[in-house]
Amino acid sequence: MSLLQLLDVHIGYGGIKAVKGIQLNVDEGELVTLIGANGAGKTTTLKAISGLLKPNAGDILYQGQSIVGVVPHQIAQKGLALVPEGRGVFPGLTIEENLAMGAYCRNDKAGIASDMEIAYQRFPRLKERAKQTAGTLSGGEQQMLAISRALMSRPRLLLLDEPSMGLSPIMVQKIFAVVREVAASGVTILLIEQNAKLALQVSHRAYVMDGGVISFEGDSRSLLTDPRVREAYLGEAA
Amino acid sequence: MDIFLQQLVNGLTLGCVYAVVALGYTMVYGIIQLINFAHGEVVMIGAMVAMSVILGLAGSGVPPLAIVLIAVLAAIPACMAVGYLVERVAYRPLRSAPRLAPLITAIGVSMILQHLALLIWGRNYIPFPQMVKTQTFALSNSETAATITNVQIAIMLLSIAMMAGLITLVYRTRIGIAMRAVSQRPDVAGLMGVSSNSVISFTFVVGAGLGAIAGVMIGSYYGIAHYQMGFLLGLKAFCAAVLGGIGNLGGAVLGGILIGLIEAFGAGYMGDLTNVCTLNKFLPGFAGLCGANSNMAVFGSSYKDVFAFIVLILVLVFRPQGLLGERVSDRA
Numbered sequence: 001m002s003l004l005q006l007l008d009v010h011i012g013y014g015g016i017k018a019v020k021g022i023q024l025n026v027d028e029g030e031l032v033t034l035i036g037a038n039g040a041g042k043t044t045t046l047k048a049i050s051g052l053l054k055p056n057a058g059d060i061l062y063q064g065q066s067i068v069g070v071v072p073h074q075i076a077q078k079g080l081a082l083v084p085e086g087r088g089v090f091p092g093l094t095i096e097e098n099l100a101m102g103a104y105c106r107n108d109k110a111g112i113a114s115d116m117e118i119a120y121q122r123f124p125r126l127k128e129r130a131k132q133t134a135g136t137l138s139g140g141e142q143q144m145l146a147i148s149r150a151l152m153s154r155p156r157l158l159l160l161d162e163p164s165m166g167l168s169p170i171m172v173q174k175i176f177a178v179v180r181e182v183a184a185s186g187v188t189i190l191l192i193e194q195n196a197k198l199a200l201q202v203s204h205r206a207y208v209m210d211g212g213v214i215s216f217e218g219d220s221r222s223l224l225t226d227p228r229v230r231e232a233y234l235g236e237a238a
Numbered sequence: 239m240d241i242f243l244q245q246l247v248n249g250l251t252l253g254c255v256y257a258v259v260a261l262g263y264t265m266v267y268g269i270i271q272l273i274n275f276a277h278g279e280v281v282m283i284g285a286m287v288a289m290s291v292i293l294g295l296a297g298s299g300v301p302p303l304a305i306v307l308i309a310v311l312a313a314i315p316a317c318m319a320v321g322y323l324v325e326r327v328a329y330r331p332l333r334s335a336p337r338l339a340p341l342i343t344a345i346g347v348s349m350i351l352q353h354l355a356l357l358i359w360g361r362n363y364i365p366f367p368q369m370v371k372t373q374t375f376a377l378s379n380s381e382t383a384a385t386i387t388n389v390q391i392a393i394m395l396l397s398i399a400m401m402a403g404l405i406t407l408v409y410r411t412r413i414g415i416a417m418r419a420v421s422q423r424p425d426v427a428g429l430m431g432v433s434s435n436s437v438i439s440f441t442f443v444v445g446a447g448l449g450a451i452a453g454v455m456i457g458s459y460y461g462i463a464h465y466q467m468g469f470l471l472g473l474k475a476f477c478a479a480v481l482g483g484i485g486n487l488g489g490a491v492l493g494g495i496l497i498g499l500i501e502a503f504g505a506g507y508m509g510d511l512t513n514v515c516t517l518n519k520f521l522p523g524f525a526g527l528c529g530a531n532s533n534m535a536v537f538g539s540s541y542k543d544v545f546a547f548i549v550l551i552l553v554l555v556f557r558p559q560g561l562l563g564e565r566v567s568d569r570a
Binding site: 050052071072073074076081084088091092093097101102105149153 | 415422
């Protein structure tokens with residue numbers, strides 16, 4: 001069953017059309033990736049889904065209902081969590097407070113406490129620094145925190161915007177292992193990545209975006225071997 | 239020595255009131271980077287509402303202490319309503335406007351509130367009814383001993399309790415964490431399901447509630463209420479917030495107390511320091527004035543209001559971020 005559907009979505013800002021009519025579908029339980037070069041319109045698409053931008057035309061359906069024009073905090077309350085580009089941790093809040101913010105919409109104290117413990121087990125580094133402000137963390141640690149914070153809301157749909165950006169290869173491996181683990185636990189994920197190879201390896205299905213439109217879509221495994229994709233996005237000769 | 243001790247007591251009392259008012263400025267600044275110049279008027283409205291309630295109930299047989307309590311309990315929601323409405327009507331529509339627009343609006347709101355108060359309560363100084371008999375305690379056995387009154391003690395204790403309460407609210411509760419999150423990254427706070435508009439409204443309401451109590455305190459301390467009483471008080475509290483580092487709660491408390499002390503000591507010693515005979519010892523040209531009247535001073539204690547603004551200028555020149563203000567480290 002389809003959890004998220006984008007129907008002929010157009011988004012522009014300041015006279016520039018960044019997204020020109022895309023169709024996208026994410027089924028319940030899937031890990032879908034949206035890859036493409038810088039400026040292809042990936043982040044713009046994600047911002048529109050989470051309510052930070054309003055599409056000029058088209059519709060976005062979440063659980064079968066339109067969420068166009070719904071404000072971000074209400075979209076978040078529906079179980080949709082975005083890990084924004086650049087991580088967006090609250091620099092002046094402690095790790096613990098950042099995680100508590102992730103659970104802002106929840107009231108079950110015991111559940112929040114046990115989810116926080118799960119986050120700390122997943123990233124022991126965060127537990128060591130629980131009382132430190134997030135601004136003192138390294139980029140990789142901030143990414144761990146941003147993902148953990150999003151998971152604190154127990155989302156139905158997790159949107160990840162370039163989680164590998166600016167991280168060391170070891171940290172990227174670690175983050176992607178967690179993405180896979182979270183997907184395996186049943187959370188539906190839409191992953192945006194520039195690291196196309198990695199994204200195709202972890203995902204079930206993929207959309208390739210180019211100049212504001214979807215240029216390819218399909219099974220991730222078959223896209224990995226598709227000569228056109230290999231040439232354009234994986235840096236390999238066909 | 240007694241003057242010193244006396245001015246210390248007076249300065250701390252006044253400083254506590256400034257600190258509570260400064261918290262209102264700094265909270266709002268912290269969350270939307272707006273200097274809410276109408277905050278002083280909220281304090282004035284608190285004093286005025288309390289005064290009206292006391293006058294209305296005086297002689298009705300209700301015990302005096304209960305009357306004061308009822309007055310405070312009436313002033314708090316009245317000020318909260320004003321704070322909420324001001325934000326909703328005047329500032330929210332300008333949320334995405336350039337920063338100068340809400341600032342000028344704040345000055346306009348300040349004037350509107352002053353003149354509404356003028357229409358309701360008139361332009362005269364109104365004696366603030368003293369329901370609790372002032373009791374004076376000497377701090378030593380000497381005849382010129384410094385004194386402290388029960389009103390001063392009550393003001394200090396109440397202020398400390400409010401500051402502690404506010405700091406607990408901001409640092410220990412869910413809504414407090416949300417307030418700080420909205421102040422740092424309003425967009426991201428929205429992604430966590432936080433409605434920044436509600437959090438901003440809440441901030442205004444809490445600040446106005448503190449302002450209401452400050453108004454009652456300053457009214458009972460000076461024994462007078464006037465429709466312009468909030469203006470200078472508000473500006474001094476703003477200076478206090480800047481001195482401490484605007485946006486910083488601890489800074490507002492520190493700045494408020496320091497401004498109170500500076501003002502009290504300034505008022506206490508200004509006359510002595512600028513006495514014509516004292517100046518004659520260091521500067522030429524005062525001999526004649528000293529001979530004519532040895533008690534004459536160039537500046538008297540009536541210049542006390544100037545100190546807060548001298549401090550403001552010095553802070554802006556030498557430490558614009560304030561005493562406790564610092565940039566939050568934020569790695570990309």
